[in-house]
Amino acid sequence: MNNQTLKLRRIAIDTYHENVAYLHRECAVYRAEGFQALTKIRICANGRRILAVLNVVDDAAIVTPSELGLSEQAYAQLNASEDCAVSVDHAEYALSMDAVRRKINGERLTLADFESITQDIAASRYSKMEMAAFLVATGQNNLDRDEVLYLTRAMLETGQQLNWGEALVADKHCIGGIPGNRTSMLVVPIVAAHGMLIPKTSSRAITSPAGTADTMEILAEVNLTPKKLHDIVRRHRGCLAWGGTAKLAPVDDMLIAVERPLGIDSQGQMVASILSKKLAAGSTHLLIDIPVGPTAKVRHMRAALALRKLFEFVGDQLNIHLEVIITDGRQPVGRGIGPTLEARDVMQVLENDPGAPPDLRQKSLELAGRIIEFDPDVRGGQGYAIARDILDSGRALGKMNAIMEGQGAHTIDFTPGKFCYEVKAGSAGVVAGIDNLQMANIARIAGAPMDKKAGVDLLRKTGEAVKTGDVLYRVYAEFMSDFEFARKLVEQDSGYTLSKAAAVQQHDAFL
Structure with missing residues (x-):
């Protein structure tokens, strides 16, 4: 172990779920230890230690030769003050990388292997490169159902697990891929108003135009401490919070940080990710939504049925009631x-506004x-009528307002971005199809979710007749550069398909 100490310096760089350290190339410790860029190092201060990936710096304005810099994540994890003395050494070798190499070679891994990883x-x-190797090795169809179970168990055990002390703790999750599908923000107040416990912890968007947490943040605070989250749920029977503060299955968050930019989203990894998070959140009853469509994540009914079987197998093994x-x-x-636009839709449905999107309300x-039919006191087939009564009576709106107040209500402004581009029909016809991927991409290029007011507002849906020049949708952006990028993307592909025929592709046709 190197005995020479360095002075700690906080480097204001967000490295997103990866500890990164910075040493000057002329640093005596760097030269003596033979470190190289991307080496993993161990950092110790005041009895605490963390591991980090090393970046080498040639600019003394970033770190001097007598300093060690830490990214925001690493600095918070070390929990030491700036200018304190730190020591640096080579990190221990991650023995579990041997299991990753075996998986790359096509071997089947055990529960102990996944726990070690x-x-x-x-x-x-693990560096992000090593996590990428693990994700690629276990991607696509390279995990059998038992390995998916092992991975779920292993991820669950890496973080806290909430226990609400109740026999029925409900939750729902959509596998994603459908823009605007903000059903959780309506399901939670309806189910909570029925009296069932539904502590909803949700994610932020990574490559999509909005996650539930991003949309809820328009209405209320979502960064809740574990204590505040518990208090709100106990009082109101539900919440809509960001899951990142609760440290539930934290390895899942670390893997997602690598997985999404690579575009890796295999079924096995997705099932392990969803179920480990839900089990860690204390859920006992879970409803999974699998949308199927030509531009959805799951494009055919046979794939949806296979995914359902996988969810049900793992759920049964882990004793969660899953539908x-x-x-x-x-x-x-x-x-x-x-x-902003999604939050507007949600509140219109809750307020029973005649102009509210009927498909969002119905779904x-x-x-x-x-979910209400999970309640043993509710007969099968009665849940929909109960939910409709709760919504129509205003009880769901009252519950949502209470949850918002509990979390910390924000001043609501549904005004979209200041730059607007109208996309019009080039000919008369019927809207035959809307490309989910392209519409999400347009909204993201326009600035969503970082710019809360950016996005796309759809004026026409499939099956609707349009005349030449009718507005199909509007694109909103907060900055001119994003606006221009989005406009060019629309000109390449509007995402809409118009048909002269009255018949529009039916759901069964692609299932």
């Missing part, structure tokens, strides 16, 4: 795509009704 990832012994519903994923749900009622 996830523990090393949680301890920051899977397969829904129509032909087009975006609701009108808005992007945080939310169906999902809420299925």
